[in-house]
Amino acid sequence: MYKILKKQELNPTVTRMEILAPAVAKKARPGQFIILRVDENGERIPLTVADFDRQAGSVSIIFQVVGATTEKLNHKREGEFIQDFVGPLGEPTHTGGLSKVAVVGGGVGCAIAYPVAKQLYQQGCQVHSIVGFRSRELVILEEEFAAVSTKLCRMSDDGSWGSKGLVTDALRELIESGEQYDRVIAIGPLMMMKFVCQLTKELGVPTTVSMNPIMIDGTGMCGGCRLSLIQNGQRVTRFACVDGPDFDGHEVDFDEAMARSAMYRDFERRAHSQACNLFKGVEENG
Numbered sequence: 001m002y003k004i005l006k007k008q009e010l011n012p013t014v015t016r017m018e019i020l021a022p023a024v025a026k027k028a029r030p031g032q033f034i035i036l037r038v039d040e041n042g043e044r045i046p047l048t049v050a051d052f053d054r055q056a057g058s059v060s061i062i063f064q065v066v067g068a069t070t071e072k073l074n075h076k077r078e079g080e081f082i083q084d085f086v087g088p089l090g091e092p093t094h095t096g097g098l099s100k101v102a103v104v105g106g107g108v109g110c111a112i113a114y115p116v117a118k119q120l121y122q123q124g125c126q127v128h129s130i131v132g133f134r135s136r137e138l139v140i141l142e143e144e145f146a147a148v149s150t151k152l153c154r155m156s157d158d159g160s161w162g163s164k165g166l167v168t169d170a171l172r173e174l175i176e177s178g179e180q181y182d183r184v185i186a187i188g189p190l191m192m193m194k195f196v197c198q199l200t201k202e203l204g205v206p207t208t209v210s211m212n213p214i215m216i217d218g219t220g221m222c223g224g225c226r227l228s229l230i231q232n233g234q235r236v237t238r239f240a241c242v243d244g245p246d247f248d249g250h251e252v253d254f255d256e257a258m259a260r261s262a263m264y265r266d267f268e269r270r271a272h273s274q275a276c277n278l279f280k281g282v283e284e285n286g
Contacts, residue, residue, distance in 0.1 A: 001081040002036075005058055010140040013075050013243060014064050016050065016109055022057030024049075030115035031093030031210065031246055034059065035218045037084040038072045045069050046215045046241075048112045049067075049088060059085075061112035062140070089218045090245050093208070095119055100126040102174065104167050104196055105145075106188025107151045112210050113187040114141050114148070121148040123264045130170045136161035147198070168195050175203050183208060183259065185250060190258045197249035209249035211240045213260060228253040 006018040024034060031243040033048045045067075051060040065074050076082065087137070093116045094102075101120055110131050121127045129145050129167075139161055146152050153160025153170040163170070164245030186196040200207040216222040220242040229236050229251040233285035238244065 001085065002085040004076055004080050004082065007076070007078050010062065011138050012245065013066075014062060014111075014138075014140055016060060016062045017073075017076075019082070019085055020056050020057060020059050024087050025052045025054050025057050025059050026189060026231060028052040028059060028088040028193055029092035029097075030095050030119045031112075032088035032090045033218075033245065034061065034085055034087030035089060035125040035215075036061075036073075036082055036086070037196045038069060038076070039083050042083065043069050044084075044218075046089075046212070046218060048210075048212075050111045051115055051118075052088060057280045059087075062108065064108045067106050077250065082180060086218070090241060091209075091243070093119075093185070093259075095125070096126050098183050100128075100179075102130060102171060102181045102183060102184045102186070103149075104171060104186040104192075105131045105164065106130070106167055106192040107138065108140070109192075109210075110141050110145070113185070114144055116185055116187070117145065118148045121150075126150045128174060128181070130155065130174075131186075132156065132170075133161065134158065135203030141228045153242055160234075165196075167192065171196065172199055172203075181205055185209075190226060190254055193249060193252075194254035194258075197252070197254070201250050208251040209252060211247055211252065211257065213240050213257060217239055228256050239265045
């Protein structure tokens, strides 16, 4: 059992939790993830390590309430426990040898981008962070990004926060103004990462993306997290849980990844609705 040390609502649908997990905190690195179960009958879900404190033995996770399991997790309070918290899993983000990087985060993907930006900044790298949200009310981690960024570009779809536009608008402007990056690291919705990669391929900038497909066991055995990459004109299969979650964004077949990610969307919505109704009934009955 793993104790919830802190819980914080970052926006109406996104929550941060700090979990007491000394063994995970000891080895966690930016870019890796954990798999948890809320209770002994719960499903396994992957969540990225958003931060960690080795001395305190704690690991922070940030999740968006979109399905039944995240709804159940969000009803947990500080001081309560979750059943399983396994990790760290996956390959950490490779940050060695980089001196100037653009870190591009979109929506809740900023929770994954932040620890990467933090590590790069602590290594002495120039970090230009470009973060985008649909509107001001959905913004998360603004202060955290500001603290680890040499330059911070704030973007919103409706112009209610920072500049109006897409993260690709800001990235193109920076590169075409003369900024030269060793690498772009893009993390967010699949559509966002696809268009970032189209831009950086056009402009000749190496790009890493963090993929979060359907995942079950986190060991590569189930095959649920498979991705198609195009390498030297050949289609190859990789598994996000053990080969990733980071990949060369110019090789990823984003159209296939988006089709696969939508396969269970209706089921997730129904399960989320059922979970909401269950908790509503419990609350109404005291």
